Amino acid sequence: MTIAWADEAVHVRAPGKINLFMRVGAVQPDGYHDVATAxxxxxxxEDVRAWSDDEFSVSFGGSIDTSGLVTDGSNLxxxxxxxxxxTVGVPGGVRLEIDKNVPIAGGMGGGSADAAATLVACxxxxxxxxxxxELHALAAKLGADVxxxxxxxxxIGTGRGDRLSPALATGSFHWVLAVAEFGLSTPGVxxxxxxxxxxxxxxxxGSAAPAVDTGVLQALRAGDPRLLAEALHNDLQAAAIGLAPGLGGILELGELHGALAGIVSGSGPTIAxxxxxADTAIELQVALSxxxxxxxxxxxxVHGARVLHS
Structure with missing residues (x-):
């Protein structure tokens, strides 16, 4: 393979995610769970900028506190x-600068977005x-959400969430995220x-493989937020609220101020x-603030990880 190095930084943007539906199967012998999620x-x-370098390094900025993030080889x-x-035999390294906006340990896949954006950038x-x-296969080695x-x-994600099949969604859905000032450990939840x-x-x-309810797919296909609100579900929600009881009050507050429904995203603690x-979203955002x-x-x-050209 011929390696054609870029002279300037490559800028890649990758999105956070919401789990609209999550069914969790029984724990497997390897300690993981089979899931079915939308x-x-x-x-x-997350915005990742990458420069060619002799070593591998990462630094962080952005709209959230990143002081607790590791920057050594354990960083995703x-x-x-x-x-x-x-995999491709590149002899050098890369210098990464990541502007983070997705909550850390918030159930929205911010670290996974960093990893996906880094793969695309490099x-x-x-x-x-x-x-x-091949990029997808590498992503699956890094984590279920990558x-x-x-x-x-x-x-729709099955297995550990990494086996994907596209789901047709019509139009655009509006969400207001209540972002916690703390994180929750996914293994802990x-x-x-x-x-x-x-x-x-x-x-x-039981032993049956978990599946996403058909009502979720129908609501997405119809582009109907009210139908989707009725279908939202997360098996991890009660566990997350058990570890962080204040989340229950936030769910009630949001639904009191115009939300069709609220759900803990993934392992939490972000509530979507x-x-x-859009008008109702602004009103709810003001009420929560x-x-x-x-x-x-x-x-x-929105789109997945992609290169931005200035």
């Missing part, structure tokens, strides 16, 4: 760059031109779900409120 990429983005963006370099920077299928951050749009299921046969998912339209909550109006679906 993803929607929304207009809250660094892992993504090194994985691509090993592929462009190094001129390796990997086919989409392949979706690559593709964006609306999709899954452990809490397993603990709650122990000894309660009614909560046990679905609304009828008045309650001293950080509220962000976003829409979806």
């Amino acid at each position: 993803y929607q990429a929304v207009s809250l983005y 963006a660094i892992k993504a760059a090194k994985l691509l370099a090993r 592929d462009a920077l190094w001129g390796t031109g990997l086919p989409k299928e 392949p979706f951050a690559l593709t964006g749009g609306t999709a 899954y452990r809490e779900l397993d603990r709650r299921r122990e000894g309660f046969p009614d909560l046990n998912p 409120f679905l609304v009828d339209d 008045a309650a001293r909550l950080t509220a962000v109006h976003v829409h979806g679906p």
Whole structure:
């Protein structure tokens, strides 16, 4: 393979996601769970800029506090760059600068978006031109949500969430995100779900593979937020609220001020409120802000990771 190095920085933007629906199967022997989820990429983005360098490094800026993020080899963006370099035989490294806007440990896949954007940025920077299928395979090695951050749009994820099939969504859906000032550990939320299921046969998912309800697909196809509001579901929600009880009050507050429905996104603690339209979103955003909550109006679906040309 011929490596054609780019002289200037490559800028890639990748979206955060909301889980519109999440069904969690029984814990597997390897400790993971099979899931069935409906993803929607929304207009809250991570911006990754990549420069050729001798070493691998990452630094952070953006609209949120990034002081707690690691910048060593355990960072997912660094892992993504090194994985691509090993795969295509690039001898050098990359310097990454990431502007973060997606909540950290918020259930919206911000780290996964960083990894997806890094794969796309390094592929462009190094001129390796990997086919989409190969980038997707690399993304799946990095984490369950990374392949979706690559593709964006609306999709159904099965397995660990990395086996994707596109879902037709008509029009645009408006969401108001209530962003917490703390994060929740994804493994911790899954452990809490397993603990709650122990000894309660009614909560046990059994051995059948989880599936996304057809009502979700019908609502997306119709572009109908009211239908979608009725179909929103997350098996992890009760576990997340158990670990962070204040989330229950936020859900009630949002629905009191015009939300059609609210849902904990992924493992939380970000809560996504679905609304009828942009005007209602602004009203809800003001109401949540008045309650001293950080509220962000976003829409979806949006594109996955892509190079931006200035």
